[in-house]
Amino acid sequence: MAYRAAVVGGSGYTGAELLRLLAAHPEIEVAHVTADSNAGAAVADLFPSLAAAYPSLQYVPLAPGDLAGLDVVFLALPHGQSQAVAGALVDTVGHVVDLGADFRLPRVDYEQWYGEQHTAPDLIDRFAFGLPELYRAEIGGARHVAAPGCYPTTASLALAPLLHDGLVESTGIVVDAASGVSGAGRGLKVTSLFSEVNENVAAYGLLTHRHTAEMEMTLGHVAGNPVQVLFTPHLVPMTRGILATCYARPAVGQLSTAELLGRYREFYDGEPFVVVTDGSPATKATLGSNTVHVTVRYDARTNTVLALGALDNLVKGASGQAIQCANLLLGLPEPTALPTTGLMP
Amino acid sequence: MAYRAAVVGGSGYTGAELLRLLAAHPEIEVAHVTADSNAGAAVADLFPSLAAAYPSLQYVPLAPGDLAGLDVVFLALPHGQSQAVAGALVDTVGHVVDLGADFRLPRVDYEQWYGEQHTAPDLIDRFAFGLPELYRAEIGGARHVAAPGCYPTTASLALAPLLHDGLVESTGIVVDAASGVSGAGRGLKVTSLFSEVNENVAAYGLLTHRHTAEMEMTLGHVAGNPVQVLFTPHLVPMTRGILATCYARPAVGQLSTAELLGRYREFYDGEPFVVVTDGSPATKATLGSNTVHVTVRYDARTNTVLALGALDNLVKGASGQAIQCANLLLGLPEPTALPTTGLMP
Amino acid sequence: MAYRAAVVGGSGYTGAELLRLLAAHPEIEVAHVTADSNAGAAVADLFPSLAAAYPSLQYVPLAPGDLAGLDVVFLALPHGQSQAVAGALVDTVGHVVDLGADFRLPRVDYEQWYGEQHTAPDLIDRFAFGLPELYRAEIGGARHVAAPGCYPTTASLALAPLLHDGLVESTGIVVDAASGVSGAGRGLKVTSLFSEVNENVAAYGLLTHRHTAEMEMTLGHVAGNPVQVLFTPHLVPMTRGILATCYARPAVGQLSTAELLGRYREFYDGEPFVVVTDGSPATKATLGSNTVHVTVRYDARTNTVLALGALDNLVKGASGQAIQCANLLLGLPEPTALPTTGLMP
């Protein structure tokens, strides 16, 4: 294999998903996987799903010096921890792909929405925002990438053509989204227990979910002007998948569903991971894949535009997108090792 | 027992739920249960869950003449079939409680949203709309009741205080809702198969779901003026439960979440089946019960009001509400035989 | 109401289920509910499902002196904790119904299977084993009851007629059972997380599950001689429900399925909570109810008897059975306040 990689934080769900996808990567070898609290354990014991591919790989404690010289380091750490590690890596490894929130937002937005000081603000500019469909040029010019959150990826790809073409107002946008539980990670919380989640739907983070800032940043980038979003996430009883149902007010007259679908198909023409569907996107169509499905509707009765997007939060919403970015950084074909077909049924 | 009842269409999910709830009713005895395609079968064979309570009850074919003289007849038929039956019942039985859509809407709205002619338009006025919390006076003055749909019950109870008090605009209202699969009934459809529903979330009926008309009628009744709603239903992988997340634009200034919660508590003061919660309502808190949970928020950042409601679509959204109405029609205490605690976990 | 009760350990799942069922009990009032780590919290906050029935009840710390004089005290504590509390209660309250494992087994069996010393062995004889269908006489003669575990209830009721009548060998019995996750309680464990349980089936506790001892005790009691059982429990992706599939070798010739079903119907004749079914029992038929469904088969090809039982682990397998026992202890009709119909769908 051409390149050697590390997965830092490999005992969480996004870390394990990186290992699953990288097992099939013809050009990237996993040379190193860290997990502080699980150091010494075998990957195959924590994730028997990986036993056939990694029969003897073991977690080691994170020591940034051990990573020097690697071609790419994936950081799959809880929010806030990448800031403490990145400084030791940005000049000693080939590329850092951070899956956390630490280097996605401008400092001021980070500090406002996350309610805490950023401890490595000078590094933020070293990272491009890793949403290739909307920031491919920026990623091409960068050495490091901060992969976006799962909700912002979904909502931004669902709404981007509308804002890019100025078809909807930049205020009054509502993003109502539903997510599987794996987005909450493997940490122990009552709200992640099967008996609490099963047969239950509820909204959470009303008015204040942190991903709002990423959506506004990304859509503002596409629109060329500030955008305001009200975001309501819901937890639904499934493991993977995010569906975003988005509402916006037209900024122009004479819209139609057919015309909007045509614009979406043009906007995403040639994108290997975006499917524009006539029907209503289903998360299950994307299960285990790096594909996002989007559609759009114009409702003349209420003069509203409806845009929907579906993806797998652990693949296109996290680890798959991180590998998509790594492929770009390494000069490999962007789709390398990324499945496009969903596990259905 | 004081009263004798029939369940017409007792082999579907709402019919079986009527049987489950009526098994514990101290004043209503199930004397008759019909199911045309399953006539001759034992209730206990089609629904082993009912075996202990109805060890020998059998389905018979529907013959309206057999029902004459009964105190209350519940119609749990597929959409459109009550029109063909009601004429023979409205003057021969004590009370009809229809769980279908046939007598909920004015003729013109019915024909527009259901795309077909109403075959018994003269009977529509014989039925009150069976949402007791918002139409108790009308039910009290009526002989028959058309129980509302599951989505309109949820959304209307979530939004009613806002529209009653004129706190939000009557246009631009968005109702984004998620439902368990039992709402689609026991009929055979690919989209109801476990392997299709499980690990999947998708919207359906985009822009055109028929329950929109009921929501607009109910909220218009509460507001005293026409109301316009854009409604997007979603199917989520659970059996029971509906959550409605509703967005509206303030019609007045100076709103706050605390004040709105206070108004909700006043509006629903004394209602046995409405719980106003500070937290975000969860469908599971209502599982198997006739209770609806609602909350409300004001988002100053985007100047939007958010209202949420959760209930069990087969109880408060169908069979429980039908019994609540029957209790009113029969002069019984409204909460008789209706559980208020949810099956949790 | 005639009687005043306490629920000790009311913030776990069996405690909450006691509160749910007692909310509908016409003769027992919940006067007191304890939860050490959640003391001060409102029941309605920890379990919004109970908000309508207990709008103002609060958890208090356990102080045995506070319970003196109550008619019945339910102990819904983690394994091992009842031993520390029972001594202060057995002579000061009317009746203790313990839902834990502490007073079910003879001391020697407890210490062998639980791997620890019993700290209150003198009290064990003060408790009858609370499986009314098989120990009704013993319960009638006792002041206190130790309600059995969920698996032993299921397997014992499925197999009892066979062993009572000497139809199967007392060795070589296999109990292969599947349980929903609520049996593991509300405690935080990786193995109880939704993302781990969903879409997964696995056996656990291979060869050594502690409920084996209870099954052997109960079936030995029914048979009149020692019985040996190999028990394999499985975790399946559902919240509630246990299915036991049991295999035994005939001890007599000339068996047939029809004859065995007839014997089962005789054995359970008049039991309000046992349904002998011709078909294969389904856990969902019992959801939320105190009913157990059982059936039996004879396979001539392999000369094996197959017995199956299904119930709701939190009702007939725990809190419902505890109330059934309390009804017996208080001289109330045994089925008081115990639903027999399952929540289906």
Add this chain to the structure above:
Amino acid sequence: MAYRAAVVGGSGYTGAELLRLLAAHPEIEVAHVTADSNAGAAVADLFPSLAAAYPSLQYVPLAPGDLAGLDVVFLALPHGQSQAVAGALVDTVGHVVDLGADFRLPRVDYEQWYGEQHTAPDLIDRFAFGLPELYRAEIGGARHVAAPGCYPTTASLALAPLLHDGLVESTGIVVDAASGVSGAGRGLKVTSLFSEVNENVAAYGLLTHRHTAEMEMTLGHVAGNPVQVLFTPHLVPMTRGILATCYARPAVGQLSTAELLGRYREFYDGEPFVVVTDGSPATKATLGSNTVHVTVRYDARTNTVLALGALDNLVKGASGQAIQCANLLLGLPEPTALPTTGLMP
């Protein structure tokens, strides 16, 4: 690509799974996909999960003449239909891989367990039994393959080392298995509806499930003498996955779990798709992969051997195994295009 393939019956779940896996196959191109009732439809419309990989592929009606000259034809038809088609294919296409039951069993066993006459008995000998781990030599010497059923694959791989080495008796074997619902296919049945399956576990096909014959054949092949199995399948609320928990009586003394695990590791040494685990196998570890996990225990207390196996019924239990066989028939590396890592979580 080197080889051209057809999928006959491509609109069912095993057909769609063949398409999913073949989309990543470097040497096999899907040239043709049939589906009689869905002829004319786009694959991407029936299975949006395949839209990105097959944007324009359409189902055509089956016309065996159209398949002449193809290198491999996969038959993913309902039971009984392959008999009518195979005659026209066995000499006109390179290889037939049948996923149905038609060519797995000797005629007499087929007719006994399936209760109908075999209409192409002369062809049965043209097909090797496609379980590579136990029949690799036979497959190597054959032109066509009948891939085994999902339950027999699981149970046979779990038990094979015991019978091969004569460690257990060949009678008295119990296979108690649990399956996800996808095994029942996309056909419309009440028992496959989400609302019936969810929160439910039940056994089915008591004493008479047809896969019993395949298990007895396969294990007899391994043992070198007839084997008798009592098989009880269960339906559990998940989409994919089978777990078999098997019980057998020792035929030799002095067994131990450690020794048995050692024998399993030897027996499966070098197999790319078999993982022998110390822990209890979980179906989820195999989700979407062609891997089977197995373990074994000896219980000295009851003198019983316990063997467990877990796999994905649509991959190793159907379409993946079919491709594994096709790889062998075509002389390709056996693991080509077959994932070994499970989708976890």
